Amino acid sequence: MYRYDEFDHDFVHQRVGQYRDQVERRLSGEIAEDAFKPLRLMNGVYLQLHAYMLRVAIPYGTLNGKQMRRLARIARDYDKGYGHFTTRQNIQYNWPKLSDTPDILDELAEVEMHAIQTSGNCIRNVSADHFAGAAADEVADPRPYAEILRQWSSNHPEYSFLPRKFKIAVTGAERDRAAIQVHDIGLHLKRNEAGELGFAVYVGGGQGRTPIIAKKIRNFLPEADLLSYTTAIMRVYNLHGRRDNKYKARIKILVNETGKYEFSRQVEAEWQNLKETVLKLPEYDLAAIAAYFAPPQLQDRPEGWGLIAAGKKNDSGFASWVHQNVTPHRHPDYSVVTISLKPIGGIPGDASDTQMEVVAELAEKFGHDEIRVSHEQNLVLPHVAMADLENVYRALLEAGLATANAGLVTDIIACPGLDYCALANARAIPVAQEISERFDSLERQRAIGELKIKISGCINACGHHHVGHIGILGVEKKGAELYQVTLGGSGDEQTSIGQIIGRGFEPEKITDAVETIVETYMGLRQNPDETFLEAYRRVGPAPFKEALYGEKFKAA
Amino acid sequence: MMKVLTANRLADGIAVWLGANGQWLESIDAALIARHAEAVDALDDAGKSAFNNNVVVDIALIDVTEIDSEIYPIRLRERIRASGPTIRTDLGKQAEFRQATAA
Numbered sequence A: 001m002y003r004y005d006e007f008d009h010d011f012v013h014q015r016v017g018q019y020r021d022q023v024e025r026r027l028s029g030e031i032a033e034d035a036f037k038p039l040r041l042m043n044g045v046y047l048q049l050h051a052y053m054l055r056v057a058i059p060y061g062t063l064n065g066k067q068m069r070r071l072a073r074i075a076r077d078y079d080k081g082y083g084h085f086t087t088r089q090n091i092q093y094n095w096p097k098l099s100d101t102p103d104i105l106d107e108l109a110e111v112e113m114h115a116i117q118t119s120g121n122c123i124r125n126v127s128a129d130h131f132a133g134a135a136a137d138e139v140a141d142p143r144p145y146a147e148i149l150r151q152w153s154s155n156h157p158e159y160s161f162l163p164r165k166f167k168i169a170v171t172g173a174e175r176d177r178a179a180i181q182v183h184d185i186g187l188h189l190k191r192n193e194a195g196e197l198g199f200a201v202y203v204g205g206g207q208g209r210t211p212i213i214a215k216k217i218r219n220f221l222p223e224a225d226l227l228s229y230t231t232a233i234m235r236v237y238n239l240h241g242r243r244d245n246k247y248k249a250r251i252k253i254l255v256n257e258t259g260k261y262e263f264s265r266q267v268e269a270e271w272q273n274l275k276e277t278v279l280k281l282p283e284y285d286l287a288a289i290a291a292y293f294a295p296p297q298l299q300d301r302p303e304g305w306g307l308i309a310a311g312k313k314n315d316s317g318f319a320s321w322v323h324q325n326v327t328p329h330r331h332p333d334y335s336v337v338t339i340s341l342k343p344i345g346g347i348p349g350d351a352s353d354t355q356m357e358v359v360a361e362l363a364e365k366f367g368h369d370e371i372r373v374s375h376e377q378n379l380v381l382p383h384v385a386m387a388d389l390e391n392v393y394r395a396l397l398e399a400g401l402a403t404a405n406a407g408l409v410t411d412i413i414a415c416p417g418l419d420y421c422a423l424a425n426a427r428a429i430p431v432a433q434e435i436s437e438r439f440d441s442l443e444r445q446r447a448i449g450e451l452k453i454k455i456s457g458c459i460n461a462c463g464h465h466h467v468g469h470i471g472i473l474g475v476e477k478k479g480a481e482l483y484q485v486t487l488g489g490s491g492d493e494q495t496s497i498g499q500i501i502g503r504g505f506e507p508e509k510i511t512d513a514v515e516t517i518v519e520t521y522m523g524l525r526q527n528p529d530e531t532f533l534e535a536y537r538r539v540g541p542a543p544f545k546e547a548l549y550g551e552k553f554k555a556a
Numbered sequence B: 001m002m003k004v005l006t007a008n009r010l011a012d013g014i015a016v017w018l019g020a021n022g023q024w025l026e027s028i029d030a031a032l033i034a035r036h037a038e039a040v041d042a043l044d045d046a047g048k049s050a051f052n053n054n055v056v057v058d059i060a061l062i063d064v065t066e067i068d069s070e071i072y073p074i075r076l077r078e079r080i081r082a083s084g085p086t087i088r089t090d091l092g093k094q095a096e097f098r099q100a101t102a103a
């Protein structure tokens, strides 16, 4: 993974120093809140319902054991013993004191982490496929490009006051695990016929109030042109993006209103002036960054095949976990392990300090010291020898981290919602917990198959409800919580935005509604292999509406 | 409509309510209730002055009612602020309050 050089260290330390001074001056009353608020936000410090919240960037969701241990220590020493992993592959602490935040940032800087650009109208943490560098279906590791984008966009003066926040996602496989089509820019790393690397470029996707699927404006952009072309997009956006209306300021609105062809024409025109400038990436730079992401030396461990087979026979819990949470690695003797942060009835994405330490230790011992955070709020050990899987499983089991539900109906994404978030209209976590408990039987979950439920506590859609197979949006109606259901959303290579199925459900009725939807699907699927999404795309909303709203719907 | 004044304390961000003695309290229980327009204005002034003096941030006048002489915010958002996350009853005011009564 990337290691800071002297410049990076200096930059981050200086930034913490500046911030420490700003906090001191704020606490002494020298700076007023209006002046201070943007400064704290630039360093990831928000104010929520109960306390401040600190959002720490985990670049493209990659970290090592030492960094995870530090996150655990911060949770213990400065917070209340836990952290919340988010759909942006970041971690949030819910209770830090403002006066402690400079010390926390110092602790992070020591392990090459920070909270810069986790807020504000700038280019945010670049996200990537959480299986990057490991997945069997990958063309190339997208993280070197994510890192190049990170370095280029960090503190970039031209992008410090964009019309609105800006999110870039990169994937290196056909199967899109990074939801690139609902990002401001989505990059799909691939090879052309000549075997050269480049990107399909998507622009103008996003969720929130106005969900829009990104438009593909380039089929193949050579890798050397990554920064010049991205700069061209940013310049068109910076020039024409609306600054008069917050709700119309994202690039998705600009692309939509300008039209794909005109927008792309403007980008191409801008690019002509940029493409042969210093922004062109020299091969040695690409190679230098790629070297940081060189795959670990994986010894052949063929004994794993036999060990796994025996282990599965002896222990059905282990067998289920392998079946559900273990994915093929590009090395046949290895696998990618998903650590579910969705225990039945638990809080999606939360991990205690001790759990973080267990994951750190497992990564160091069995996982070539690599950990990933997925946008589905789980953790990943990307390089585990099959021969070590049982050891990993036993340790996870003891730490309450071995729930065998990756991709199943209880692997629910939920944003913090009204339990923490100052912008929320309704709670999201209790809804996730109740649904999870309703479907607690693993047998039932597996019979249902792949089903992604995603829940947001307000229209900002941090819980990605628009791309949930079943999406749930919490709203406030007449002072009470109400949950609106969308069906048929998806955040993969065939991205779709879920459709609202009908009137919303009260908190005590939403779990029943979800169960009705699931049972309706079970009743109409053509065979057990037809997933919920496939079935929904085949039959449309009618049978679900009828099951949920009955005769009234039929008559209407 | 009855109102109380709430905010978050500048240095640690903890939710607080203005009490009868002009102190910012960590629990809503002893918050000063404004029962008429002049009292609401007085709360508003107190809030602005505490904000200007860098004691608290995010001040808001919130609607409350009284049930069995306990202050009960009308909006769920404010009830959650007054008690803590509903999904972690071991945290926030609900936990601190319990500890206090147990002691």
Ligand code: SF4
Pocket (backbone or CB within 6 Å): A415, A416, A417, A418, A421, A422, A423, A424, A425, A456, A457, A458, A459, A460, A461, A462, A463
């Ligand atoms: S979706 Fe809304 S409620 Fe949920 S975390 Fe985002 S802003 Fe907060």
